[in-house]
Amino acid sequence: MKRKLEIMDTTLRDGEQTSGVSFSVSEKLTLAKLLLGELKVDRIEVASARVSDGELESVKQIAEWASSEKCIDKVEVLTFVDGGVSIEWMKKAGAKVQNLLTKGSLNHLTHQLKKTPEEHFSDIEKTIALAAKNNIETNVYLEDWSNGMRNSKEYVFQYLDFLTQQPVKRVLLPDTLGVLTHTETYDYISEIVARYPKTHFDFHGHNDYDLGVANVMEAVKAGCHGLHLTVNGMGERAGNAPMASVVAVIKDFLTDVEINVSESSLYKVSKLVSAFTGVGIPYNKPIVGDNVFTQTAGIHADGDSKNNLYFNDLLPERFGRKRKYALGKTSGKANIQKNLQELGLTLNDEELKKVTQRIIELGDKKERVTKEDLPYIISDILDSGNHQQKVFIRSYVLTHSMGLRPSTTVSLEINGELSEAHAQGDGQYDAFMNALRKLYVSKKIELPNLIDYAVRIPPGSNSDALCETIITWQNKSEEFTTRGLDSDQTVSAIKATEKMLNII
Known part of the structure; x- marks a missing residue:
């Protein structure tokens, strides 16, 4: 049988740590509904406790909706070992699952908290007990766990020995600084899963070396039970492991694992997150980039x-x-x-x-x-195929300067003979036509009158679109139309005019 793997989306919490990104209350609620209801991730991390009044309101609205949909256990909030302040905040918000941030490396514990392991564990135990008393479920983050495994493995196992005896549902293992290689990820998680076979472990990968997806693959192979991902790989610095790429990799290469995520909704969610954040999706970003297919x-x-x-x-x-x-x-x-x-x-x-x-x-x-x-x-x-070309506009210079009349110099070839003229006009194209008239007067040829001039670009195009200019001419009693095509509007009009010169 396939092994079930949980996917936790942290776009609304860790993804919001992308520089310059802040979701509004309504945006968070909209995305929470989409992530759980349509993308079908197993859990969402939606906020950090104590951050702001706006954050409190967003969690309140998400919790209210999730309660009505009977999925409040899928909504998680980052909390802190702070003597119960975060627990009170969660009670106000109506959230029921805390992801408690603790120290997963001796370096962080010693230099940031300035506490002994025993002191830290005692504080954590009190926080977990207080949460349970208030019917709040606890998962625990081991911040800087990856460096902890590299440099203070004895501390990590001392902590896990303690933690696995606590009423904790999941232990969350973050590569906080995105420093792991794929071989380290596999080795560390294999060792931990083997040592604590009854504990649920999530892997939380960052992408500082662009190894987020590779590390996720190795974490799953090593036996982790859940992954933390973000839409479009959003997150602090180089971001987190990206949802779309990881889902595709799991579905295609890790065939002994089963996930709930709906692939067909990945692109829609990706586009909406990009619209809400103003952070564009690179054209070549796998799965969701504009050019990848x-x-x-x-x-x-x-x-x-x-x-x-x-x-x-x-x-x-x-x-x-x-x-x-x-x-x-x-x-x-x-x-x-x-x-x-x-x-x-x-x-x-x-x-x-x-x-x-x-x-x-x-x-x-x-x-x-x-x-x-x-x-x-x-x-x-x-x-263009309706006439034989005998007239060539070989060269032209168009000038348009503020305070000066537009002017044009044009070089024309008719039946192999070159001639040149310069004129001014009310616009660049008018100046161009005046220069042509000078050349044709000298040849005693009258140019037809321009009676209609239309410009169009393909619907939905941008400013760099191809521009089609359609000009209707009247030559004595006869009317005819020519078209020109170019990404420059004036040049497309000149091309339409060159066709007219060949027709006459």
């Missing part, structure tokens, strides 16, 4: 079409996401075909070749071309 290289998209050659077990659908195929200078036809299929569009081989080349050109200038840009690119390509 995006194939960029054309060869990968081609392989995906041929027996899923570039798939692994991290299928995006597991996490409520979809695979994407990026469009840019490394795109091949396969990438573009995948995106066209999603849009329901079909191109022949020649059109596909032109669109691919256009995307590569745009990718050289603009890092990201989106699926939403594709219809505009196709429209631009098909529009």
Whole structure:
């Protein structure tokens, strides 16, 4: 049978120690409901006792909701050995489980508390007894436990010998400073689990050396009974072991272990925590980053079409996401075909070749071309195929300075002959058109009138989106339209104008 592993989320307590992060009362309540109700973690640590009136109010509201849902035993609060002050705070808040912070290394005990082990143990015993008297369950943190195991193992075992005789439900082993290697994590926890087989041990990993996930894996292999994680790896300094990565690792590599967490809710919760905190998710963050299910290289998209050659077990659908195929200078036809299929569009081989080349050109200038840009690119390509190019706008300089009229110098090639002109106007594009008119007057050619000018970007795009400019011209009694496409609005208008010059 699979071994049950508890997952405790401490985003609302330890995750809130991320620099600049503070959840409001309503945000904490919203996340508590989501973590327990939808993500289905086993427990949540929601606050530190005595911190503030706002913290007290948030725990009150969470405790009230959890009591109504009959899951108050899943809500935990960090408390202190403080003569009962934390216990009184918990009674006011309505919380029923304390995570008591104590010293797990002789170094912390000697230099911070300046007490002997016996004095510390006596204070802890009184605190645990007071909690029990008030119907509050106790778990105990051994702060700096990892350094304790390295430098004062005799003290750690002396403390655990005492603690395992107390009415304590769980012993919480934190790598407080994120200093453990994966081999140390395995060795230390194996030794402790073997020595105290009837005690429940949680591992609380930090990520200072980017070893949080590796240490969690080794802790589980060593026989720990629970893990402390945070959404998006939030936490002090480099943060804590990240929820999404750990859940995926457990599901795929530690198959003798069973957890309750719902993978399909990880992305939603991750996004909400990012929105509440203002802390962005790196694009390449495993499982929840924007780019982690995006194939960029054309060869990968081609392989995906041929027996899923570039798939692994991290299928995006597991996490409520979809695979994407990026469009840019490394795109091949396969990438573009995948995106066209999603849009329901079909191109022949020649059109596909032109669109691919256009995307590569745009990718050289603009890092990201989106699926939403594709219809505009196709429209631009098909529009370009309607005429033979004899007129080329070879070069131009556009100036726009405060207090001075915009001006343009343009170099034009018609049938292999270069000519140049300079003009001012009411805007950069007006100046550009005035310069063109000078050139065409000298050739005794009249330019058509511009009668409509429209600019659009794909819906939901940002300021770096591709911009399509659609210009309607009137040449005597005839009207016609040209399109230009570029990430710069003025340049897209110039491209539309170049098409007009070739049409006339």
